[in-house]
Amino acid sequence: MGYVGLTSAACLAHLGHRVTGVDIDADKVALLSRGKVPIAEPDLDELVTERLADGCLAFTTDLSELASAELVLLCVPTPVAFDGTADLRAFDAAVETLSDVLRHDCVVVIKSTVPVGTTERTAHTLGRAAVSNPEFLREGHAAYDFLHPDRIVIGATEDEAADRVAALYDEISAPVLRTDPASSELGKYASNAFLALKVSYVNVLAELCERLGADIVDVAESMRLDPRIGSAFLSPGPGWGGSCLPKDTRALLRTAGQAGVDFAVLAGAMAANRRQHERVVEKVREAVTGSPNGSLHGLRLGLLGLAFKAGTDDVRESPALAVATLLAEAGAVLTGYDPGVNRTTDMRPVHVVDDPTLVAKDAAGLVLLTEWPEFRTLDWAQLAELTEHPTIVDTRNLLDTETVTRAGFAYHRLGR
Numbered sequence: 281m282g283y284v285g286l287t288s289a290a291c292l293a294h295l296g297h298r299v300t301g302v303d304i305d306a307d308k309v310a311l312l313s314r315g316k317v318p319i320a321e322p323d324l325d326e327l328v329t330e331r332l333a334d335g336c337l338a339f340t341t342d343l344s345e346l347a348s349a350e351l352v353l354l355c356v357p358t359p360v361a362f363d364g365t366a367d368l369r370a371f372d373a374a375v376e377t378l379s380d381v382l383r384h385d386c387v388v389v390i391k392s393t394v395p396v397g398t399t400e401r402t403a404h405t406l407g408r409a410a411v412s413n414p415e416f417l418r419e420g421h422a423a424y425d426f427l428h429p430d431r432i433v434i435g436a437t438e439d440e441a442a443d444r445v446a447a448l449y450d451e452i453s454a455p456v457l458r459t460d461p462a463s464s465e466l467g468k469y470a471s472n473a474f475l476a477l478k479v480s481y482v483n484v485l486a487e488l489c490e491r492l493g494a495d496i497v498d499v500a501e502s503m504r505l506d507p508r509i510g511s512a513f514l515s516p517g518p519g520w521g522g523s524c525l526p527k528d529t530r531a532l533l534r535t536a537g538q539a540g541v542d543f544a545v546l547a548g549a550m551a552a553n554r555r556q557h558e559r560v561v562e563k564v565r566e567a568v569t570g571s572p573n574g575s576l577h578g579l580r581l582g583l584l585g586l587a588f589k590a591g592t593d594d595v596r597e598s599p600a601l602a603v604a605t606l607l608a609e610a611g612a613v614l615t616g617y618d619p620g621v622n623r624t625t626d627m628r629p630v631h632v633v634d635d636p637t638l639v640a641k642d643a644a645g646l647v648l649l650t651e652w653p654e655f656r657t658l659d660w661a662q663l664a665e666l667t668e669h670p671t672i673v674d675t676r677n678l679l680d681t682e683t684v685t686r687a688g689f690a691y692h693r694l695g696r
């Protein structure tokens with residue numbers, strides 16, 4: 281009943297199915313049973329409370345309730361270490377508990393992102409049909425994406441099992457791709473890694489634009505106008521982060537390595553992402569000290585945005601924190617504000633405050649790291665007054681140049 285499981289349970293109930301959400305966390309189950317949703321996802325609260333009320337959805341820690349299930353969806357976390365090795369302990373433990381609970385004709389569906397070959401291995405372990413049905417949910421849009429998917433992918437070796445999974449989505453009109461388990465599993469990694477590739481590509485282009493006097497916004501727009509390239513994921517930033525893209529790119533690179541394939545273009549995109557954090561620090565150093573070699577030691581810097589993207593409170597593998605760590609290593613003293621992040625959160629080396637004016641106070645410079653729309657309408661004149669040195673590096677090219685410069689800030693951006 282994490283972000284994928286809870287979203288899947290609520291949305292499948294919404295689609296007319298009888299769903300029991302099972303989790304080992306009794307506190308979470310008690311909370312959910314009272315209609316309290318612990319994650320900030322739009323529409324999820326309403327979906328859960330409505331379906332709880334009409335009895336289509338229930339939550340339990342009692343595994344024996346799975347005995348009557350026609351399908352069981354595995355939505356357990358599959359974290360990946362920095363070297364790309366997937367930690368499948370939670371997944372394997374869940375599979376283990378299923379083995380002597382399920383009725384003979386129950387189909388096991390794997391929604392978790394798992395290394396290629398896991399579906400086959402699971403089917404073998406359980407001695408029954410197992411189907412790969414990866415999720416393509418974006419944080420901040422999870423319920424929407426579940427009910428309006430671009431595609432439904434079903435990886436199965438038996439048609440009957442595939443039919444049973446396809447029937448889950450009868451109420452949804454979206455292309456259904458039926459394939460083998462390995463292609464379904466690899467397709468998920470391939471999609472996420474390609475999104476990361478696009479962002480790294482545009483981040484390096486932004487650096488080239490600065491050297492050549494070109495404007496990344498117009499270069500990206502020119503690319504967007506080619507439908508073969510597509511319009512999304514071409515905005516430069518401090519680097520791609522979150523709980524998925526970094527994890528899935530590392531896993532895919534390792535899978536390729538283990539298969540003897542040199543996935544250089546993927547490795548290049550990952551290296552470019554690490555380099556992007558350093559590039560932001562170089563820009564801050566230049567903007568705040570006036571020199572690319574100036575010292576940041578002891579300087580107070582204010583960070584606007586800590587989450588890995590706007591619209592979420594998630595700081596997991598946030599590029600903002602990667603940049604903050606490098607700035608702190610350079611000796612800067614950091615204060616940070618993010619509308620989605622509670623100030624009691626311990627995010628050393630950042631001192632988290634709950635008001636953007638506290639970020640500006642006595643700061644030698646500001647760095648905007650997450651593209652929260654509300655940052656565009658801050659009182660920039662007041663912020664300029666409060667800072668010791670009104671300079672800002674906007675790593676999302678979010679702000680209105682006129683507003684910020686008129687307020688007195690020296691305004692630095694990426695690729696423009």
Ligand code: UDX
Binds near residue numbers: 420475513525
């Ligand atoms: C991603 C995939 O989009 C989703 O399909 C998959 O199921 C899970 O992983 P998510 O991790 O929620 O979703 O974040 P996403 O919206 O993809 O953004 C990932 C990162 O790329 C963020 O740090 C974002 O700021 C960055 N990004 C995105 C850019 O820097 N520029 C862009 O143009 C787009």
